[in-house]
Amino acid sequence: MTDKKVYSICGMCTVRCPIQVEVAGGRATAIQGNPQAAGIEGALCARGGAGLALLEDSERPQYPLIRAGARGEGKWRRVSWEEALDYTAANLKEVMEKYGGKSVLFSDRGGPFRDLHQAFVRGLGSPNYSNHDSACARNVQHAALSVFGFGRKEVVYDYKNARHVVLQTRNIFEAINVKEVNDLMAGLAGGCKLTVIDIRSSLSASKADRFLLIRPGTDYALNLAVIHELLAHRLYDQEFARQWIKDLDQLEAFVQPYTPEWAAAETGIDASAIQEFARDLAKAKPAVIWHPGWMNARYRNSFYQSRTAYLINALLGSIGAKGGLPLANKPGDVGRKGLKKLADLFPKPKEQRADGVGWRYPHLDSGPGLLHLGFQAIETGDPYPVKAYIAYRHDPLMAYPDPEALKKIFDKLDFLAAVTFSWSDTAWYADVVLPLSTYLERESILAAKNGLKPHFFLRQRAVNPYHDTKADWEILCGLAQRLGLAPLAFQKIEDIWEYQLQGTGVAMADFAASGLVSLADKPKYRSRDELSFKTPSGKIEIINERWDNAGVPSLLPYESPAAPGPGQFRLTFGRCAVHTQGHTVNNPLLAEQMPENVLWINQEKAAALKIQDGEVVEVRSNGHRGRIKAKVTTFIHPDAVFMVHGFGHLLPVESRALGKGVSDSALMGGGLDLWDKAGGGMALQEHFVTVSKVTPA
Numbered sequence: 001m002t003d004k005k006v007y008s009i010c011g012m013c014t015v016r017c018p019i020q021v022e023v024a025g026g027r028a029t030a031i032q033g034n035p036q037a038a039g040i041e042g043a044l045c046a047r048g049g050a051g052l053a054l055l056e057d058s059e060r061p062q063y064p065l066i067r068a069g070a071r072g073e074g075k076w077r078r079v080s081w082e083e084a085l086d087y088t089a090a091n092l093k094e095v096m097e098k099y100g101g102k103s104v105l106f107s108d109r110g111g112p113f114r115d116l117h118q119a120f121v122r123g124l125g126s127p128n129y130s131n132h133d134s135a136c137a138r139n140v141q142h143a144a145l146s147v148f149g150f151g152r153k154e155v156v157y158d159y160k161n162a163r164h165v166v167l168q169t170r171n172i173f174e175a176i177n178v179k180e181v182n183d184l185m186a187g188l189a190g191g192c193k194l195t196v197i198d199i200r201s202s203l204s205a206s207k208a209d210r211f212l213l214i215r216p217g218t219d220y221a222l223n224l225a226v227i228h229e230l231l232a233h234r235l236y237d238q239e240f241a242r243q244w245i246k247d248l249d250q251l252e253a254f255v256q257p258y259t260p261e262w263a264a265a266e267t268g269i270d271a272s273a274i275q276e277f278a279r280d281l282a283k284a285k286p287a288v289i290w291h292p293g294w295m296n297a298r299y300r301n302s303f304y305q306s307r308t309a310y311l312i313n314a315l316l317g318s319i320g321a322k323g324g325l326p327l328a329n330k331p332g333d334v335g336r337k338g339l340k341k342l343a344d345l346f347p348k349p350k351e352q353r354a355d356g357v358g359w360r361y362p363h364l365d366s367g368p369g370l371l372h373l374g375f376q377a378i379e380t381g382d383p384y385p386v387k388a389y390i391a392y393r394h395d396p397l398m399a400y401p402d403p404e405a406l407k408k409i410f411d412k413l414d415f416l417a418a419v420t421f422s423w424s425d426t427a428w429y430a431d432v433v434l435p436l437s438t439y440l441e442r443e444s445i446l447a448a449k450n451g452l453k454p455h456f457f458l459r460q461r462a463v464n465p466y467h468d469t470k471a472d473w474e475i476l477c478g479l480a481q482r483l484g485l486a487p488l489a490f491q492k493i494e495d496i497w498e499y500q501l502q503g504t505g506v507a508m509a510d511f512a513a514s515g516l517v518s519l520a521d522k523p524k525y526r527s528r529d530e531l532s533f534k535t536p537s538g539k540i541e542i543i544n545e546r547w548d549n550a551g552v553p554s555l556l557p558y559e560s561p562a563a564p565g566p567g568q569f570r571l572t573f574g575r576c577a578v579h580t581q582g583h584t585v586n587n588p589l590l591a592e593q594m595p596e597n598v599l600w601i602n603q604e605k606a607a608a609l610k611i612q613d614g615e616v617v618e619v620r621s622n623g624h625r626g627r628i629k630a631k632v633t634t635f636i637h638p639d640a641v642f643m644v645h646g647f648g649h650l651l652p653v654e655s656r657a658l659g660k661g662v663s664d665s666a667l668m669g670g671g672l673d674l675w676d677k678a679g680g681g682m683a684l685q686e687h688f689v690t691v692s693k694v695t696p697a
């Protein structure tokens with residue numbers, strides 16, 4: 001018998017789909033997608049369905065721990081929350097008294113609940129709020145900023161109404177956002193064409209009308225050739241271009257040499273296929289989505305790949321168009337007011353960021369900065385000492401390259417704290433572990449999502465914590481109280497919610513019916529004349545002065561990527577449908593679905609190495625090595641090997657994940673210094689490995 005149904009928000013990945021949780025006798029018994037949420041209608045992905053297994057998992061951190069041995073040794077002392085928060089506050093105070101508030105670095109996963117984190121970091125007087133994004137979508141974000149003057153989330157992907165969708169470095173059916181998947185399925189059912197550009201045949205490729213297998217690292221070449229075709233044959237939307245695109249003549253001159261024939265030699269895709277592709281796009285314009293990429297922290301020129309993807313959308317008139325990339329509406333765009341910001345409880349710190357973003361790198365967005373450069377500041381003390389680091393919902397030892405090098409950097413810290421609901425390498429290396437309640441056992445601050453129909457949403461606890469864990473706000477407000485940050489020392493979540501809702505005309509009671517409060521009656525598309533861009537000219541700018549003035553050319557001549565040396569492969573990686581990054585591989589249900597990652601390797605290359613499908617092989621790079629099963633296939637480019645990210649856990653507290661598969665990050669020796677200077681993203685796919693049979697000892 002179900003006692004109640006609670007509307008809340010999934011926490012198995014950062015997409016945060018609306019859910020409905022059934023509760024009986026104080027235990028959560030079933031989860032499904034929120035039936036009232038448009039585009040969800042009861043659906044969840046496999047990971048969302050495994051939330052109950054997370055809740056019941058006896059191998060997640062269940063109470064606060066203070067380190068008792070050396071860092072990473074795994075010796076812990078169980079403590080009360082009083083002691084854990086006192087200890088954390090005392091350590092932060094000590095560092096701040098010695099080096100100032102700016103010496104504290106904080107990183108999270110960004111997303112709709114970050115306002116609370118930002119408030120806390122501001123309260124400390126530190127400019128060093130950061131997130132994971134330099135290892136994820138920073139290149140895409142900066143590409144959007146460089147073309148539109150606004151960020152990547154200020155356009156929406158209108159899959160439902162699209163007539164041609166292009167997924168480039170984007171595997172939508174495995175790297176999932178439930179609403180987007182449902183919308184695209186609806187679009188495809190209505191006749192939308194799907195083109196997938198990938199280095200291997202992903203699940204998305206298997207559903208495509210056109211699959212372009214591309215040589216790894218040459219997407220920029222393909223995009224330049226597509227632009228060449230659109231311009232040379234006047235296939236673009238000339239009216240849109242006249243009204244909204246600046247400097248088109250410079251683009252036209254720049255792409256002169258980048259013909260389909262030239263691109264064919266670079267990418268391995270036939271010139272005629274590129275020509276036909278461009279013509280197909282033109283037929284579907286403006287209802288075209290050329291995805292700029294999500295996880296595009298891959299190459300030294302990934303920024304330019306994303307930039308050209310945005311420019312292709314612009315040439316097709318799809319920016320702002322129904323079925324293309326319409327502009328997202330904020331509450332103000334539909335005559336409403338947004339949530340009141342907790343960060344405004346404190347003044348913005350005047351200090352410069354330790355990672356140099358905004359001053360040393362004036363073209364880059366100082367919002368969350370670039371975490372890998374924050375790490376560099378820990379290492380060098382330049383521009384000033386950074387001595388405490390709070391890894392909040394973040395596992396950089398899995399999510400940044402070269403964990404051994406990163407541990408050495410962490411050794412320079414006076415204090416390292418981890419806030420997490422599952423074990424992670426970073427938590428294991430920390431001085432204190434503050435265990436978060438799972439998303440089913442906690443409430444969060446209210447959050448807003450912009451879109452065609454902007455809305456507010458509520459995560460509320462479905463059940464009380466099964467163990468001695470706490471909610472985000474309890475942890476951060478508890479620390480705020482101890483650190484004398486009175487404005488943030490809330491005692492009740494209701495007081496936070498009330499603060500956030502001030503002036504919005506929305507009351508908590510409005511969330512009762514579905515957990516969601518829509519701020520508009522229907523989706524709002526803007527007409528072409530109503531578009532606006534935040535560039536100096538108010539148009540889409542091909543030449544961005546901010547980047548050019550920083551010595552970063554808006555139009556970068558193409559350079560061919562390094563080819564793998566003899567016996568080498570480029571190491572590539574991506575997602576699978578049943579795991580989220582590194583934090584679900586020990587989930588009892590999901591570990592059963594996929595216990596380990598495997599190494600995709602091209603059949604001919606494997607044959608030359610005498611490697612059989614399913615055989616355990618050794619992968620080596622820069623002195624790092626790992627053993628993993630080979631998946632021998634024709635469906636991958638011969639230059640690359642591929643593995644799903646997030647495996648290779650070595651912690652004794654995770655029995656199901658222990659020793660299963662290999663961590664791609666561990667094979668990226670020296671990778672902390674490899675990044676795209678134009679877009680700020682890590683260049684995680686600029687690493688080469690060798691693969692060999694395991695010779696018996």
Ligand SMILES: Nc1nc2c(c(=O)[nH]1)N[C@H]1C(S)=C(S)[C@@H](COP(=O)(O)OP(=O)(O)OC[C@H]3O[C@@H](n4cnc5c(=O)[nH]c(N)nc54)[C@H](O)[C@@H]3O)O[C@H]1N2
Nearest residue numbers: 169170171175176197198216217295574575577579580581
């Ligand atoms: N199930 C599931 N869903 C997720 C996540 C998850 O962990 N699990 N994570 C979420 C997060 S944080 C993110 S950022 C997104 C990521 O979403 P995506 O970026 O779509 O996911 P990936 O699998 O990282 O990469 C997409 C594809 O890029 C291909 N690729 C690699 N190199 C190249 C190349 O040089 N050129 C081209 N054209 N393709 C290449 C890979 O083979 C892969 O199929 O997914 C989100 N959704």
Ligand SMILES: Nc1nc2c(c(=O)[nH]1)N[C@H]1C(S)=C(S)[C@@H](COP(=O)(O)OP(=O)(O)OC[C@H]3O[C@@H](n4cnc5c(=O)[nH]c(N)nc54)[C@H](O)[C@@H]3O)O[C@H]1N2
Nearest residue numbers: 135136295393394395399419420422424581582583645665
């Ligand atoms: N080599 C390589 N590196 C990569 C990638 C790759 O494919 N290959 N992918 C990149 C991408 S796209 C991303 S997004 C990053 C992801 O990097 P991370 O954000 O570090 O990855 P996750 O495993 O999602 O989460 C990290 C930790 O946060 C905890 N956690 C999860 N949810 C919450 C929450 O709501 N609150 C709190 N406090 N903790 C929580 C988890 O238990 C886990 O310990 O990694 C990037 N790095």
Ligand code: SF4
Nearest residue numbers: 010013016017045048
């Ligand atoms: S995509 Fe899946 S795991 Fe992510 S929030 Fe939605 S249901 Fe949860």
Ligand SMILES: [Mo]
Nearest residue numbers: 135136137295
């Ligand atoms: Mo990501």
